[in-house]
Amino acid sequence: MGDMKRTEPQFVVCIRNKQYPASLELRKLYQVLPDQAAAKHGQIRVIDESGEDYLYPEGYFIAVELPQSAERAVRRATSLIVGR
Numbered sequence: 755m756g757d758m759k760r761t762e763p764q765f766v767v768c769i770r771n772k773q774y775p776a777s778l779e780l781r782k783l784y785q786v787l788p789d790q791a792a793a794k795h796g797q798i799r800v801i802d803e804s805g806e807d808y809l810y811p812e813g814y815f816i817a818v819e820l821p822q823s824a825e826r827a828v829r830r831a832t833s834l835i836v837g838r
Contacts, residue, residue, distance in 0.1 A: 796811060
């Protein structure tokens, strides 16, 4: 894994939700869906509180690296909640 770089974060933590208080919870972990077109415009696609994926400003989040075991557990929990 040394020099393999991940192109995009898999998970982010919400650090701002000023315009979207119903859709994003502060300090909560969100799953990212890759969207290169959005990234070019400073946006990031996440699965929000509605269970759907939407675009938000990148500045609303910080990327987090989860250990593999934690990432698997979060994905499992997310799929149970969202039904994916």
